[in-house]
Amino acid sequence: MPKLPPGPINFLACVGFTYRHFIQLRTNPIEFSTRLAKRYGDISFFRIFTKRVILINHPDLIREVLVRQSENFPKFDRITNHLRKATGSGLLVTEGEQWREQRIKIQKVFRSNQVDVYGDLTSRYTLAMIDRWKAQKSIRVEEEMTTLLQAIMGKGFFGVELNPGHAIAKAVRIYSDIFHYESRSLISPPDWFPSKMKKEKRESIAILRNSLDKIVSQRLQSGERKEDLLDLLLHSDCPHSGSHPTNLSREAITLEAVNQLLTMYVAGFHTTSVALAWLFYCVARHPKIQDELSRQISNESEWGEGHSIFSSGATYVDQVIKETLRLYPAAWELFARHSVEATELGGFRIPAGTLTLICPIVTHRDPKFFSQPDEFDPHRFAPEMEEKISPFSYFPFGMGGHQCIGNSLALMQLKMVLVHVLRHYEISLKDSTKEVQMVAGVSARPKGDIEIILKARKKKGEIVKMGNQNC
Numbered sequence: 001m002p003k004l005p006p007g008p009i010n011f012l013a014c015v016g017f018t019y020r021h022f023i024q025l026r027t028n029p030i031e032f033s034t035r036l037a038k039r040y041g042d043i044s045f046f047r048i049f050t051k052r053v054i055l056i057n058h059p060d061l062i063r064e065v066l067v068r069q070s071e072n073f074p075k076f077d078r079i080t081n082h083l084r085k086a087t088g089s090g091l092l093v094t095e096g097e098q099w100r101e102q103r104i105k106i107q108k109v110f111r112s113n114q115v116d117v118y119g120d121l122t123s124r125y126t127l128a129m130i131d132r133w134k135a136q137k138s139i140r141v142e143e144e145m146t147t148l149l150q151a152i153m154g155k156g157f158f159g160v161e162l163n164p165g166h167a168i169a170k171a172v173r174i175y176s177d178i179f180h181y182e183s184r185s186l187i188s189p190p191d192w193f194p195s196k197m198k199k200e201k202r203e204s205i206a207i208l209r210n211s212l213d214k215i216v217s218q219r220l221q222s223g224e225r226k227e228d229l230l231d232l233l234l235h236s237d238c239p240h241s242g243s244h245p246t247n248l249s250r251e252a253i254t255l256e257a258v259n260q261l262l263t264m265y266v267a268g269f270h271t272t273s274v275a276l277a278w279l280f281y282c283v284a285r286h287p288k289i290q291d292e293l294s295r296q297i298s299n300e301s302e303w304g305e306g307h308s309i310f311s312s313g314a315t316y317v318d319q320v321i322k323e324t325l326r327l328y329p330a331a332w333e334l335f336a337r338h339s340v341e342a343t344e345l346g347g348f349r350i351p352a353g354t355l356t357l358i359c360p361i362v363t364h365r366d367p368k369f370f371s372q373p374d375e376f377d378p379h380r381f382a383p384e385m386e387e388k389i390s391p392f393s394y395f396p397f398g399m400g401g402h403q404c405i406g407n408s409l410a411l412m413q414l415k416m417v418l419v420h421v422l423r424h425y426e427i428s429l430k431d432s433t434k435e436v437q438m439v440a441g442v443s444a445r446p447k448g449d450i451e452i453i454l455k456a457r458k459k460k461g462e463i464v465k466m467g468n469q470n471c
Ligand code: HEM
Pocket: 091, 092, 093, 103, 263, 264, 265, 267, 268, 269, 271, 272, 275, 329, 330, 331, 334, 335, 336, 395, 396, 397, 398, 399, 401, 402, 403, 404, 405, 406, 407, 409, 410
């Protein structure tokens, strides 16, 4: 019979007392997972109390879990159950037939004109932000990107102007932090438990669900059509969707729309704003790369405005974005999977019920797959180089059936915001000597916000002209 994968010994395992690795995984998961992969290779094994856990760090094994044996490795329901409290049965938490039906419907929605509409919205709000920056010498980049993304997503998803003080925006922030904390805890008291955190959790979920319920109900009642995701969810004519009032009650339609809107917002907002913050950090840190970027994007007639920026061919801008997502993958770990039945991976025995961890941050920074992995080098993604990157060793948006459904939207936003900002400003770091560390939360965000100095580029007249749009 094959052996269990190698891993650190825990002398107390025989008495079921293996808390040591749990504490390490909880306090510094990136450091702990990186160390494990370095020491034990493609697959490592450890225990959290009685639970068996494996960490996978090889493209072939990642493909095995996410594609070939994906049905045997669904998302771990203890984690999805936490999320379900806020998002209901949205796409992030479903599996099997229910997931397949939702995926087909939402994919169709995202393939429609949503990218164009969303692209123009991104352009408009970014230019308004740039206009606001005219009065500033520097910005806190994560704060700015959070505000920007909130505004774009509120409008693009459900037609509401969101600013950081808006109840929905605040509730998402509070809920995300609590979700991250609870999903990594060993035991979580029931939600009625009289603690400050549980109270905040109950309140934030109630705000989110009630606000979205009201927005969807009003839209259904008024019959108003808007260019947003909600409109597409309510009016897509996918045969699987059942979204037409003919076979579903109004309550069921509202519930489905609320679930999917909250899912998209929770899944897309933090990841994209954090990815943007890292993108500006990387560009500001590498003046030569910034010069090359600005040379490329200065030719406006080639690039155009609005969403057409996104469709400009494969360029250095794309390479810089891909390299940022390699070195700083906002989704630093995938949802933990859980083996339903005993199986084999890489010649090792994987018992049923094994918690399975896959971390882009570990694989993306492994010298086996990327030479000098800690260096920021967009050249890795030049077309002739990119084809040499082994499949399943670069997966900032996941892989297999559950791969990110919003990846095109996110890439478009990263590209557009970067292009607009660099057309107007040269950026540099306030403290260029300090390497900013990652904090593993619900996304991998910078430790402390990054302050970026803005220096207006020469074509100042254009800033004024373009910034006059009213959002
Ligand atoms: C830079 C930004 C983003 C990153 C890095 C990112 C990353 C990811 C990753 C790694 C997964 C796979 C999770 C897993 O398999 O365990 C995923 C799934 C998902 N993402 Fe994203 N995402 C981003 C933006 C977005 C946006 C903008 C949206 C929505 C508009 C979105 C919606 C989703 C959904 C719904 C899923 C679940 C898909 C499924 O299970 O079928 N994401 N994302």
